[in-house]
Amino acid sequence: xxxxxxxxxxxxxxxxxxxxxxxxxxxxxxxxxxxxxxxxxxxxxxxxxxxxxxxxxxxxxxxxxxxxxxxxxxxxxxxxxxxxxxxxxxxxxxxxxxxxxxxxxxxxxxxxxxxxxxxxxxxxxxxxxxxxxxxxxxxxxxxxxxxxxxxxxxxxxxxxxxxxxxxxxxxxxxxxxxxxxxxxxxxxxxxxxxxxxxxxxxxxxxxxxxxxxxxxxxxxxxxxxxxxxxxxxxxxxxxxxxxxxxxxxxxxxxxxxxxxxxxxxxxxxxxxxxxxxxxxxxxxxxxxxxxxxxxxxxxxxxxxxxxxxxxxxxxxxxxxxxxxxxxxxxxxxxxxxxxxxxxxxxxxxxxxxxxxxxxxxxxxxxxxxxxxxxxxxxxxxxxxxxxxxxxxxxxxxxxxxxxxxxxxxxxxxxxxxxxxxxxxxxxxxxxxxxxxxxxxxxxxxxxxxxxxxxxxxxxxxxxxxxxxxxxxxxxxxxxxxx
Numbered sequence: 001x002x003x004x005x006x007x008x009x010x011x012x013x014x015x016x017x018x019x020x021x022x023x024x025x026x027x028x029x030x031x032x033x034x035x036x037x038x039x040x041x042x043x044x045x046x047x048x049x050x051x052x053x054x055x056x057x058x059x060x061x062x063x064x065x066x067x068x069x070x071x072x073x074x075x076x077x078x079x080x081x082x083x084x085x086x087x088x089x090x091x092x093x094x095x096x097x098x099x100x101x102x103x104x105x106x107x108x109x110x111x112x113x114x115x116x117x118x119x120x121x122x123x124x125x126x127x128x129x130x131x132x133x134x135x136x137x138x139x140x141x142x143x144x145x146x147x148x149x150x151x152x153x154x155x156x157x158x159x160x161x162x163x164x165x166x167x168x169x170x171x172x173x174x175x176x177x178x179x180x181x182x183x184x185x186x187x188x189x190x191x192x193x194x195x196x197x198x199x200x201x202x203x204x205x206x207x208x209x210x211x212x213x214x215x216x217x218x219x220x221x222x223x224x225x226x227x228x229x230x231x232x233x234x235x236x237x238x239x240x241x242x243x244x245x246x247x248x249x250x251x252x253x254x255x256x257x258x259x260x261x262x263x264x265x266x267x268x269x270x271x272x273x274x275x276x277x278x279x280x281x282x283x284x285x286x287x288x289x290x291x292x293x294x295x296x297x298x299x300x301x302x303x304x305x306x307x308x309x310x311x312x313x314x315x316x317x318x319x320x321x322x323x324x325x326x327x328x329x330x331x332x333x334x335x336x337x338x339x340x341x342x343x344x345x346x347x348x349x350x351x352x353x354x355x356x357x358x359x360x361x362x363x364x365x366x367x368x369x370x371x372x373x374x375x376x377x378x379x380x381x382x383x384x385x386x387x388x389x390x391x392x393x394x395x396x397x398x399x400x401x402x403x404x405x406x407x408x409x410x411x412x413x414x415x416x417x418x419x420x421x422x423x424x425x426x427x428x429x430x431x432x433x434x435x436x437x438x439x440x441x442x443x444x445x446x447x448x449x450x451x452x453x454x455x456x457x458x459x460x461x462x463x464x465x466x467x468x469x470x471x472x473x474x475x476x477x478x479x480x481x482x
Contacts, residue, residue, distance in 0.1 A: 070180045072173075072246055072280035078117050081282075082170035083252060088113075089121055093146065093154035094164035096131065101145040103137045112166040112249070112281040115141075125150070161311035163257050166282050169248035171364065174260075177283075178367040181245045181323045184217055184352075188240040196239035200232055201409050201443065206396070213394035214240055219349065219372035221380050221389075224398030227442035230375040231292075233398075234327040237373065238290040244269050245323045246283045251315070256358050258304055258313045265291050265320045289324035291317050297334045302344055306359040316356055318348070321370045331376040332383045342388050345372075349391045401441045403430065409446040414466065417450050422466035429471045433479070449474045 075081045078088065088111065095110050096102060102110075108118040122144055125131045130150030133142035146154060188196075193211040213220040214237060222230040249261045267287040271279075293301065297317075305314040318326060332338060348354040348368040355363045372392070376383065380395055389395070401409065410426050429449075433439065450466075452474035457464050 070177065070246060072177065072283040074114065074278040074280050075117075078113075078120075081113070081117075081167060082173055083167055085121065085124075087252065087255060088117075088167055089125060090153075090157045091164050091167060092118070092121060092125070093130065093150060094157050094162070096144060096146050097151060097154035097158065098164055101134070101143055103143055104141045105138070107144065110165065159311075161257060163250070163259070163310070163312045166249040168250040168252035168257050169280075169282050171251055171253045171366075174248050174251050175367055177246060177248070178322050178369050181242075182367075182369050183241065183323055183371055184369070186241040188214055192240040193237075196236050197233060200229060200236070201405075201412060202229065202233065203405070206233075206398070209394070209396050210237070211240075213396065214371065216393065217371060218394070219392045220374070220394040220396055221392050222373060222375045222396050222398060223380055224377065225400060225440065225442065226377045227444040228398040228400065229443045230377075230398050231327070231329055234325070234329070234373045234375050235290055235292065237371065238288050238325040241288050241324075243288060244285055245288050246285050247323075248283050250282075253358060253362075253364055256313065256360060256362075258315050258319075258358075260315045260319060261286070262315070262320055265289055265317075289321055290327065291321035291324065292327040292329055293317055294329040295333045295335065297328065297336060297341070299336050299340055299344070303357050304359070313359060318354060318368060318370065319356070319366055322367055323369055325371045325373060327373045327375060329375050331374040332378045338383055342384055346388060346391065398443075401443055403441070406430070406441045406446065409443065410450070413446045413450050417454055419450065419453075419464055419466055425466040425468060425471060428468045429475070433471070433475045439479070445478075449478060452477055 078085060081088075091111060092107055095107060099106075104119055104122055105115055107122065108115040111118060119140065122131060126133060129147055130153060131144045131146055134145050135143040137143055188211070190208065190211045193207055193214060197207060197210070210220070210233065222234060224230060247260055247266070249259070251258045251260055261284055266284075266289055269285045269287055271285065302316050302318065304316060306312075307314065328334075328341075334341065345354075349372065352368050354366055354368040356366055357363050374380075374392065380389065407423070407426060407430075411421055414421055434441065449471070453466060453470040454464060456462075456470050456473045462470075
């Protein structure tokens with residue numbers, strides 16, 4: 001199988017063998033970082049001459065920039081795609097069957113390959129009498145339709161798998177792409193984490209602890225009472241890393257196709273003006289992913305899922321979250337037993353690779369390259385044993401806010417919702433509805449209660465003001481069963 005080459009946008013002509021460019025280690029010494037930076041320069045042809053040291057202020061940032069600039073280059077030949085002609089021809093036949101005929105350029109656009117490659121394949125299929133050219137559309141392009149023999153071949157191919165989208169990328173190229181864009185190469189500073197969490201009200205101490213866990217890249221447990229921001233923080237952590245990565249739309253493992261790009265998990269980022277004009281369109285640039293799995297998580301989502309009707313495999317969640325963050329929300333409340341999940345991931349968390357089972361029964365190794373965040377309102381020691389906790393070295397308690405913090409949250413939320421501050425009304429709320437009933441403060445409550453106050457004022461056509469009466473009405477709704 002041919003190994004694809006990749007280029008950096010800073011120098012599109014320079015090939016980069018990404019498999020040699022990125023280590024798997026989650027922590028790198030300064031010497032190793034300097035060596036890695038030199039290798040990246042030599043591979044891409046960018047930057048300083050060989051032997052020149054990295055910028056003395058930030059060698060880590062330089063490595064991160066190189067990783068961020070990864071871009072898959074357009075293959076010059078079918079051999080460079082790593083996919084055999086027979087596999088591509090089967091995809092073309094299935095597409096022509098589904099579309100009831102199409103132009104060569106339409107087929108190329110569907111396959112995400114340059115027109116000259118598809119033109120050659122269509123020419124051979126015409127010689128083999130599987131298609132006919134019906135009408136000339138543009139110079140060198142025709143409307144193609146299946147012959148009787150071609151229709152029979154297409155139907156047999158559809159019986160195995162209905163997939164007829166982008167030509168897949170070989171598994172080896174996907175692994176190389178993950179290594180080149182590894183989360184381990186991203187070493188966010190404290191300021192990066194502060195920006196990522198900038199729209200939340202969190203303490204400096206909490207930001208510091210989260211930044212340390214992100215820097216280590218080893219995953220973390222976020223625990224504490226409901227409503228204190230665990231999920232909100234977990235969903236924003238990825239913002240501290242590089243903003244974009246490239247992933248294949250689909251991956252081929254010896255003819256078995258795994259769909260990787262998922263619009264439910266991945267956000268496509270269109271290329272800006274001035275970007276490399278020729279990149280491998282089988283890859284798609286996305287925002288570095290954050291994948292959240294809650295109580296619905298089951299064991300089958302950790303394997304390649306086969307749709308028995310279409311014959312198409314869907315990538316497991318750990319694959320979809322590679323180079324990003326995987327959040328296991330409400331940990332301990334999954335439909336699967338906790339012991340199953342822990343036993344399944346105890347080795348990948350340590351080794352940073354995983355094995356998944358394909359429908360054919362074959363097990364293949366894939367990268368396990370994401371920041372794992374377990375979020376729970378249960379006590380971690382009641383959920384997992386010491387061996388697993390050791391592999392998640394950062395356990396961060398989301399404690400209730402103090403009264404000072406609670407009042408500050410009210411001031412900030414009131415300003416955001418257009419209320420004038422009213423410390424007397426807030427004091428009334430705290431005294432009557434918190435202290436008197438021994439109700440704990442939660443970070444989410446100021447925002448939630450103020451929204452209720454706003455609707456109360458709107459319904460009764462009152463000025464948008466914080467009053468004891470409005471707070472009484474909000475509390476009656478919000479805490480009625482709490």
